[in-house]
Amino acid sequence: MTETRYDVLGVGNAIVDVLAQVDEAFITTHELAKDAMLLIDEERATSLYAAFPPSEEISGGSAANSLAGIASFGARGAYIGKVANDQLGEVFAHDLRAAGVAYDTAPLEGGPATARCLIAVPPDARRAMNTFLGASALMDEADIDQDLVRASTVTFLEGYLFDREEAKRAFVRAAEYARAADRRVALTLSDIFCVERHRDSFRQLVKNHVDVLFANEAELKSLYETEDFDAALASVRAETRVAAVTRSEKGAVIVSGDDEARVPATPVEKVVDTTGAGDLFAAGFLTGYARGAGLETCGRLGVIAAGEIISHMGARPQVSLADLAAKAGVAIPAA
Amino acid sequence: MTETRYDVLGVGNAIVDVLAQVDEAFITTHELAKDAMLLIDEERATSLYAAFPPSEEISGGSAANSLAGIASFGARGAYIGKVANDQLGEVFAHDLRAAGVAYDTAPLEGGPATARCLIAVPPDARRAMNTFLGASALMDEADIDQDLVRASTVTFLEGYLFDREEAKRAFVRAAEYARAADRRVALTLSDIFCVERHRDSFRQLVKNHVDVLFANEAELKSLYETEDFDAALASVRAETRVAAVTRSEKGAVIVSGDDEARVPATPVEKVVDTTGAGDLFAAGFLTGYARGAGLETCGRLGVIAAGEIISHMGARPQVSLADLAAKAGVAIPAA
Numbered sequence: 001m002t003e004t005r006y007d008v009l010g011v012g013n014a015i016v017d018v019l020a021q022v023d024e025a026f027i028t029t030h031e032l033a034k035d036a037m038l039l040i041d042e043e044r045a046t047s048l049y050a051a052f053p054p055s056e057e058i059s060g061g062s063a064a065n066s067l068a069g070i071a072s073f074g075a076r077g078a079y080i081g082k083v084a085n086d087q088l089g090e091v092f093a094h095d096l097r098a099a100g101v102a103y104d105t106a107p108l109e110g111g112p113a114t115a116r117c118l119i120a121v122p123p124d125a126r127r128a129m130n131t132f133l134g135a136s137a138l139m140d141e142a143d144i145d146q147d148l149v150r151a152s153t154v155t156f157l158e159g160y161l162f163d164r165e166e167a168k169r170a171f172v173r174a175a176e177y178a179r180a181a182d183r184r185v186a187l188t189l190s191d192i193f194c195v196e197r198h199r200d201s202f203r204q205l206v207k208n209h210v211d212v213l214f215a216n217e218a219e220l221k222s223l224y225e226t227e228d229f230d231a232a233l234a235s236v237r238a239e240t241r242v243a244a245v246t247r248s249e250k251g252a253v254i255v256s257g258d259d260e261a262r263v264p265a266t267p268v269e270k271v272v273d274t275t276g277a278g279d280l281f282a283a284g285f286l287t288g289y290a291r292g293a294g295l296e297t298c299g300r301l302g303v304i305a306a307g308e309i310i311s312h313m314g315a316r317p318q319v320s321l322a323d324l325a326a327k328a329g330v331a332i333p334a335a
Numbered sequence: 336m337t338e339t340r341y342d343v344l345g346v347g348n349a350i351v352d353v354l355a356q357v358d359e360a361f362i363t364t365h366e367l368a369k370d371a372m373l374l375i376d377e378e379r380a381t382s383l384y385a386a387f388p389p390s391e392e393i394s395g396g397s398a399a400n401s402l403a404g405i406a407s408f409g410a411r412g413a414y415i416g417k418v419a420n421d422q423l424g425e426v427f428a429h430d431l432r433a434a435g436v437a438y439d440t441a442p443l444e445g446g447p448a449t450a451r452c453l454i455a456v457p458p459d460a461r462r463a464m465n466t467f468l469g470a471s472a473l474m475d476e477a478d479i480d481q482d483l484v485r486a487s488t489v490t491f492l493e494g495y496l497f498d499r500e501e502a503k504r505a506f507v508r509a510a511e512y513a514r515a516a517d518r519r520v521a522l523t524l525s526d527i528f529c530v531e532r533h534r535d536s537f538r539q540l541v542k543n544h545v546d547v548l549f550a551n552e553a554e555l556k557s558l559y560e561t562e563d564f565d566a567a568l569a570s571v572r573a574e575t576r577v578a579a580v581t582r583s584e585k586g587a588v589i590v591s592g593d594d595e596a597r598v599p600a601t602p603v604e605k606v607v608d609t610t611g612a613g614d615l616f617a618a619g620f621l622t623g624y625a626r627g628a629g630l631e632t633c634g635r636l637g638v639i640a641a642g643e644i645i646s647h648m649g650a651r652p653q654v655s656l657a658d659l660a661a662k663a664g665v666a667i668p669a670a
Binding site: 052053054096316318 | 389430
């Protein structure tokens with residue numbers, strides 16, 4: 001492979017999170033789904049927001065969260081995703097660039113507003129996400145910069161992109177560019193409902209185009225339609241180069257051909273908000289992977305980042321992940 | 336006095352805070368002022384925001400923060416302040432209403448954007464605020480609903496309103512309506528630079544129209560142009576019905592005619608961000624004052640609220656202040 005300018009290029013839905021702490025009754029009353037992401041239309045977004053407690057706005061988006069984490073580890077990241085030309089779009093772009101991620105996708109003019117995700121965080125920290133996709137779903141193939149894909153060691157795609165046709169075409173285009181340039185393709189399954197919505201497409205994709213697959217236990221089981229975790233693991237082992245499966249407080253299992261690594265979760269004093277746990281695991285893992293680290297090092301970087309993110313509200317790191325890795329004695333290979 | 340619908344009506348600049356943790360070098364490099372608020376124009380707002388680290392957006396505005404606190408104590412609050420018809424304006428309105436505050440000021444159409452305050456929080460927690468006033472300064476006399484002033488026991492005005500002519504006229508109008516209806520007028524001096532900008536006007540106002548004055552030690556000394564705190568206290572005692580003076584970790588001194596109460600600060604494990612300390616002291620104090628509580632009870636409610644706000648990022652309470660008051664054994668009189 002020729003040299004790259006970026007370790008990881010993320011492609012995803014560009015979203016600003018609207019976060020609020022709620023009680024259990026709020027989850028029930030508004031029929032929200034914990035540990036999951038529901039797509040909502042503008043009308044539902046308006047009525048749910050009206051019912052929302054006082055909130056804070058923090059830039060989000062699954063792959064964008066991962067890229068912010070990758071930059072916090074000191075790795076080189078870029079991002080493609082669509083905001084509108086509005087205040088929340090400006091906030092999203094600012095926060096990503098300020099985190100050290102290259103981001104130049106042209107904002108959407110004259111269409112829907114920047115995407116928002118209304119996130120209700122109940123006392124048990126298992127967040128319920130409700131996304132109005134807005135401008136983010138209107139990213140299209142023209143937004144995928146082929147030179148940028150060529151210049152990136154890994155192109156990282158989020159499964160959520162499959163939820164709208166334009167974004168899905170952009171997703172496929174990015175994967176094609178990466179393969180043509182002999183770069184690696186990583187995919188996160190994103191969410192169990194997302195897997196259920198797109199199982200067949202994901203199966204094809206994993207088998208034919210994905211080098212590194214991220215999933216949690218429930219998503220992996222759903223992908224292979226089995227209740228048997230070991231059976232699902234055997235299936236994915238046969239179909240991808242690397243699969244990294246997260247299991248909440250049980251840590252992560254990583255399989256690659258005949259190799260396997262199991263990494264315990266980082267102990268966390270108090271789990272405040274699980275938003276972004278998977279995104280940040282991927283951030284750590286991909287930081288190591290893009291630099292050629294072994295499976296266990298990749299996994300350890302993943303759990304370090306996930307442990308940081310669940311200890312506070314929001315899905316962007318609040319301290320330097322490079323410092324946390326250094327403190328934990330995990331070395332990140334040079335670019 | 337006839338019965339009122341609201342304990343406190345706040346009138347102030349409607350602002351969304353953009354908060355980020357920074358290092359000391361950031362404060363120096365960008366010539367920011369700790370413990371103070373600087374007014375910045377749109378150009379400076381744009382360049383400073385570009386230099387800002389990843390941030391979070393939380394509704395702010397001095398009097399609006401106070402009203403959110405008043406509602407959190409379970410008291411009845413209303414607010415007048417101007418946002419634009421844009422996303423951050425929607426966020427501001429949502430958060431205030433969701434906090435339980437009545438808020439119906441018509442958004443500004445076709446003018447500048449909703450006001451933003453770029454707040455840099457250094458490791459010592461002494462925030463540097465930088466405000467682009469935008470739409471907030473274009474509140475005018477027509478926005479002051481006379482019936483609302485009449486319906487409120489106390490009308491609470493922030494000194495920051497004096498920074499622009501339109502808002503200043505609205506301020507004066509609100510004070511006139513309150514006096515005509517035999518209601519109480521409270522004023523916060525807001526900021527030492529604000530006092531320096533408007534010392535003569537504030538002196539006139541305090542002497543002729545203000546029942547309850549809020550100031551910190553530096554602001555009070557500046558108002559009376561003396562380095563002697565006791566002399567400043569003697570001056571304000573002669574000129575207002577009640578003056579509540581905050582002194583950071585030394586707590587608060589409240590004077591009213593011959594009466595005086597001194598209240599120690601609430602012990603706080605770690606001071607994270609001093610944004611809103613004065614606003615929330617006023618929230619507690621006014622909650623008590625509007626209900627006819629004694630000076631010491633008012634002061635104790637003030638330090639309870641201030642202690643909560645400085646223990647986290649942002650200037651809106653994160654837990655129920657009514658619960659904190661109950662735990663501290665401070666009873667809030669019924670409406």
